[in-house]
Amino acid sequence: MKIELAESYGFCFGVKRAIKIAEENRNSSTYGPLIHNANEIARLKNDFNVALSENLDTFKAGDTAVIRTHGIPKEELALLNRRNVNVVDATCPYVTKPQQIVEEMSTQGYDIVIFGDEAHPEIKGVKSYGVGNVFVINAPEEIDALKLREKVATVAQTTRKIEDYRQIVGKLMETHKEVRVFNTICNATFDNQDAVRALAQKADVMVIIGGKNSSNTKQLYAISKEFCPDSYHIESKDDLEPGWFSGKEFCGISAGASTPDWIIDEVVEAIEHLRR
Incomplete structure (x- = not known):
């Protein structure tokens, strides 16, 4: 393999x-x-x-x-x-940026729409910098329920998928004359997501390494699963199961932004041992 x-x-x-x-x-x-x-x-x-x-x-x-x-x-x-x-x-400076944007735009009279998970610590922090109306949504259809004024500014959780953010922005632009859009998705998130998308299309089994609470790792796993049904999200080598690799010819591996090299190395070594 x-x-x-x-x-x-x-x-x-x-x-x-x-x-x-x-x-x-x-x-x-x-x-x-x-x-x-x-x-x-x-x-x-x-x-x-x-x-x-x-x-x-x-x-x-x-x-x-x-x-x-x-x-x-x-x-x-x-x-x-x-x-x-x-x-x-x-x-992270990429997290500080949306905090600053929310503070500045809200003080200028804009209603704020944050695309992200309201329970996530990053979004709790970003939201706290707003004054006035600050809304957090997870999907475009949630916009209809918001009582938004004419001036709207929007930011995204740093680990979200750009495709999903485009849908949020598109929906806002359909109903509001002035929409300030700030692309606050991290470049590293883009790169990791593009890379896992390319690899998952070639592999017949994928292993995504990262914390179970890691938002960006969950996104990588979701993308991988789209193209490679036999995708697995693990935290360490201890989560590996030999049956995942039975009859497989190509194993792809990716890891979230919070996953250190030493854990990745251990997983690679364990998979190499399993395939012998």
Whole structure:
């Protein structure tokens, strides 16, 4: 069985930056999971004593709080600063950008439409920067229920598919005269999605590696499944099942933006062992 990695996969710029920041701040705590990968979070804890806290009240004056790559709500950041916590911001710049856009456009009188998952930490943070009407939707048909004024600005969750965002934008333009569109989908997301799409069309089994809570990994898996029905989303080599590869000739592998190389290497090695 041939094994091939996607042309683009794994750690993106924002995640690499966040990991470096965390490693440089030993004996600190991240507020919320730094990235959506439990294995990498465990490595940071074991090797650098970077703990994980999901409770804002655990941070006291003088403590160091590393802000997760997905960002946090504006009011929570302000509270940490008021408490004289040493805030080290590892928010991905691609996430900071839609925060800034939402703040600027809403203060200029635009209603905001965010395409994304309202329960996702990135979107919770982005939404918090708006004043006035800020709506979060997952599909074009949800637009009809919104009470939008004439001026609308829209941003997207950084890990969403561009094809889906186009549908949202198209629907808004059908009903509103002034629509400001900001393409806030991350370039790394584009590259990884294009690469998995190309690979899945050649493979007869696909393995997508990444955290079960990782939005961008879920998107990669969904795209892979479109073109290769035998696609599997795993977090580590321990999730592999030998039966997936029985009779297969071409195994494609991709990984989400929060998946470190050491986990990918372990999965590749395990699949190579299974095929012997």
